[in-house]
Amino acid sequence: MLLIKTTDKNFKESFEELLGRGAMDMEHVASIVGTIIKEIRNEGNEALKRHIAKFDRWEVRFDEDLMVDPVDMKKAYDALDTDLREALHLAYERIKNYHEKQMPKSWIDFDKAGNTLGQKVTPVDRAGLYIPGGKAAYPSSLLMNAIPAIVAGVDEIVVTTPTPDNEINHLLLAAAHLCGIEKMFKVGGASAIAAMAYGTETIPKVDVITGPGNIFVATAKKLVYGDVNIDMIAGPSEIGILADTSAIPEYLAIDLLSQAEHDEMASSILITPSLEQAEAVREVLYMELSKLEREMIARKSIEERGAIIVTETMDEAIELMNKIAPEHLEVMTANPFELLPKIRHAGAIFLGAFTPEPIGDYMAGPNHTLPTGGTAKFYSPLNVENFLKKSSIIAMSEDGINEIGEACALLAKTEGLTAHEKSVRIRLK
Amino acid sequence: MLLIKTTDKNFKESFEELLGRGAMDMEHVASIVGTIIKEIRNEGNEALKRHIAKFDRWEVRFDEDLMVDPVDMKKAYDALDTDLREALHLAYERIKNYHEKQMPKSWIDFDKAGNTLGQKVTPVDRAGLYIPGGKAAYPSSLLMNAIPAIVAGVDEIVVTTPTPDNEINHLLLAAAHLCGIEKMFKVGGASAIAAMAYGTETIPKVDVITGPGNIFVATAKKLVYGDVNIDMIAGPSEIGILADTSAIPEYLAIDLLSQAEHDEMASSILITPSLEQAEAVREVLYMELSKLEREMIARKSIEERGAIIVTETMDEAIELMNKIAPEHLEVMTANPFELLPKIRHAGAIFLGAFTPEPIGDYMAGPNHTLPTGGTAKFYSPLNVENFLKKSSIIAMSEDGINEIGEACALLAKTEGLTAHEKSVRIRLK
Structure with a gap:
């Protein structure tokens, strides 16, 4: 050392x-990953099945085979040793408790002219969690990704995880049951990221993708960024x-x-x-x-x-x-x-x-999904905000717009935007 | 209609x-933009000068020519008509007031076992603002991008803006003076984004890039994302x-x-x-x-x-x-x-x-840099959080680790990580 x-x-x-x-070095995998994404966008499940046969070595015969049966999650959970089940519950509770403290509130604020300004906080409609599988299956990653989404109030949570040889880690299944996951799909790598970003016949398109993965997953997340949001590139x-x-x-x-x-x-x-x-x-x-x-x-x-x-x-x-x-x-x-x-x-x-x-x-309690490689200079740990977004709220009163309308119209005019100017001016006394 | x-x-x-x-359709410009970024990374100012000559039609003779003299900002500000200056100040104050309400606080929280958990909020060291110039110069964009960074407490703010024919909008200069900008560079497009993402001899590397722009700017922001953070792709x-x-x-x-x-x-x-x-x-x-x-x-x-x-x-x-x-x-x-x-x-x-x-x-008061094209489903308006990031704080007490250590060690062991297990176990009584 x-x-x-x-x-x-x-x-x-x-x-x-x-x-x-x-x-x-993402560049050397970027063209491979780009091709995988294009195939998923163009062919949907057909491409998914081909990629699973190639990378995970099993044949997906029917679309339904892509999905993990929630009954299997419950079975895995029921079969856990008591101490392991209790450990999982303790982790769940502590992680949930911490992330609840992160929740921002919508707020509004008033002024003397009768204006109301504020910020509305809304969860995304659908979140996609990528959870590594096979030899590197970390059930703790499922808790750490699912719980912030649950706390944020996301309606629909989708999970993808690779299942080499069609085998799936039992503790991961048990953790999925604990988190109330209903939509878990057996697909990994760049294909999984593309499927969640653009949707297929079976896998719904999501708004945000989070979770760790190898260089192919990281590169896919970067390539789909903008069409969906992502947590970070780790x-x-x-x-x-x-x-x-x-x-x-x-x-x-x-x-x-x-x-x-x-x-x-x-x-x-x-x-x-x-x-x-x-x-x-x-x-x-x-x-x-x-x-x-x-x-x-x-x-x-x-x-x-x-x-x-x-x-x-x-x-x-x-x-x-x-x-x-x-x-x-x-x-x-x-x-x-x-x-x-x-x-x-x-x-x-x-x-x-x-x-x-x-x-x-x-x-x-705090999240274990964290920025790496010096990116802590600008990224935060995974947190509830990754599953929320904000809208500004603006409500001007008649007094309010009369107070600031002239100044606003002047700036609009100076920038050469006369419809902007008029839109304000027609409201003034 | x-x-x-x-x-x-x-x-x-x-x-x-x-x-x-x-x-x-970013794909058709991605290779052009990729080449521009590579040139800036490899050649720094030399490439910048070449791109400025090509796109903005003026010759940068010395490195210092890339920079706007803060004296010119003050002159532009001093030369403003009173009503325009007052309008600018009113906008500045209202925008600042709104964004101050967005500021999150670092927090800590204690439990009975004597543990402390929390979240530290820290501004990024350096922010880069891209402000369109030329015919589409919007001084209001400078206010809307600079003020959240100022409120967030960013130490160093860098601005880039294209100056076709080496001419620069006077209201933009005045707004820069009002915001206390000291480092403003006359470069636009993908070159500007690359320069701020990776640094050149003259332009410092930043941690976060925000601001609007055309398809070349948007594509460049996507390509550098991960090496720096960005606000959104608009x-x-x-x-x-x-x-x-x-x-x-x-x-x-x-x-x-x-x-x-x-x-x-x-x-x-x-x-x-x-x-x-x-x-x-x-x-x-x-x-x-x-x-x-x-x-x-x-x-x-x-x-x-x-x-x-x-x-x-x-x-x-x-x-x-x-x-x-x-x-x-x-x-x-x-x-x-x-x-x-x-x-x-x-x-x-x-x-x-x-x-x-x-x-x-x-x-x-709220920001005018907003998510477009349906991305309001997952992006927020530009806000102070774009210039901040968080670190989790964890401090366990001796009682605290004894309370949860066994369960933690069990999960680590189940995931096959024995050094993780031992690291916890050696701290237990």
């Missing part, structure tokens, strides 16, 4: 290289940790590894003003690494994309972390809340020794 | 055709009007025309349950049309993209309008507020006889 100091001669170059971590997972000497090296090491085990492309970066801490963490990390079930994946991620950076001060550490803008940021210092005002860019911020990042993946 | 009834035999087809109004302007017999035909006619004068591609649609009203409006509209300065543009828009639809009931009218999801919606009925709960999809809603759409373009 790379260990560098900000005082190193070539630090700037090494750091720049780290910053390039999230770059995804890449490999990341963790950044800010730590001082108060942190326990074993905690830091295993937290770094918990990102690394996700994906060879995942990146785990510790920044600390303490060289001693840095070296201690590195030592424990390699001990823990060899004990992991997913050791191979984690090792590649740590070797190729992991780093420990030693700074001169904590302020310098924070400054570097803001440049990285990590998806997950752990603040493992003696007084983590004190650093919060200085932290500008991170998807989710985990404060203190008892807040390991994985608690946020499942249970804490 | 097309006048159709919902009882017409071929109504469905005619209506579907109207719904297709906003479709933009097309030609639109108005929808819901009216009953209480509305004054002359008002309705001129309001329809005020959209039509924008652009030949603009669309103006009146929906009313009253055939009498429909016919009266059509008659007045043609009388007014011939008096307009921009008659040619408005006539083409009205003939090719305007429509009056007569329904059987007001509920049916609202239902159709929700399908259209117009950028601007006027509700010109006896009790417009009563219809508000039923209106699901519109960029901005104008209620009552004294609220013509143009009052919202300049003066009312």
